[in-house]
């Protein structure tokens with residue numbers, strides 16, 4: 331949660347008294363460690379930098395600083411009232427035991443129904459502990475040791491960890507403006523190798539916020555048919571700002587493995603609930619792995635999620651989507667004025683991925699100085715891959731317009747001080 335605005339505002343500089351400045355460390359094991367060694371794969375799973383930034387922001391807030399949170403991909407709204415009420419009612423009704431491993435039948439039905447005319451059967455829906463568990467389960471059933479999985483660079487960083495945990499290796503494929511920072515069938519054709527098992531896509535994407543068109547999805551489907559799997563992460567599908575939203579990927583290709591979540595559009599990050607839609611032939615495998623790894627998704631959250639899909643809650647979610655759209659426009663305009671243009675005007679999600687190369691600073695340095703000296707928390711491009719990562723910073727518009735404007739003012743002051751533009 332944000333520190334209230336009445337808290338001491340760091341006028342230009344964060345006035346923390348103690349505590350070490352933010353340093354971003356990679357995991358490492360000392361050869362002299364006296365305890366049993368950790369598994370080697372741990373060293374191939376880097377820290378999720380945005381979490382480190384967030385922790386540093388909390389630490390500074392505890393010291394009385396006011397931090398503008400432009401780092402974290404978490405809606406600042408509480409869950410819709412109907413969702414909260416349903417959660418409380420579930421607790422009061424004593425729904426505190428396990429559910430079926432694939433989730434409450436009623437919730438699976440409701441999720442399936444949310445795909446409307448596509449006629450997705452509930453038997454293809456698995457309710458999971460966030461999109462994170464859906465991604466983990468899918469990698470467990472799709473990836474063999476030695477397999478390679480392709481992801482976009484820049485892309486969602488945790489995807490690599492799910493692939494590694496399944497014994498595979500992940501390869502980030504550099505993407506740029508010519509494909510709206512997405513992996514297209516042409517990019518995949520050039521990158522595909524004999525040991526490539528599949529690809530992980532996201533639309534809208536994190537950190538860029540671009541969407542794949544129906545034609546692009548169809549081409550990807552044709553390319554991948556007979557070659558490997560396609561996992562499509564649609565966690566931001568509800569949060570599209572221009573037009574009437576993107577059609578579900580399943581409308582284009584029924585063979586894709588779909589991941590979604592109650593975290594973002596439904597504002598339920600802390601309830602830890604998501605889902606996967608998989609082809610029928612894969613469901614038994616997914617169920618067996620889910621039973622073993624998780625037993626069941628969180629029960630109270632599932633009852634709350636049933637309410638998240640009702641018209642009352644959906645009206646709240648829609649209202650919030652409009653608020654996010656206005657925030658996007660404020661942030662985009664402000665960053666452009668400061669000479670930090672977005673690499674792409676985001677169609678969806680709640681991030682602006684901006685080119686900071688004109689500052690002459692490296693993204694890690696800039697982000698560290700922004701939080702330490704100016705009280706603005708942001709995420710360096712190095713969290714999302716290696717391709718021109720140091721030239722980019724991700725700004726999340728998950729705080730209100732007033733906070734975004736304060737953040738922009740501080741950013742302007744930072745650029746003047748640090749020798750960048752503005």
Ligand SMILES: Cc1ncc(COP(=O)(O)O)c(C=O)c1O
Pocket residue numbers: 403459460461462463486532535536563565590591592593599603604
């Ligand atoms: C693209 C993407 N996929 C998956 C997740 C994980 O979300 P969840 O909270 O549902 O586990 C995130 C979270 O930021 C994300 O951005």
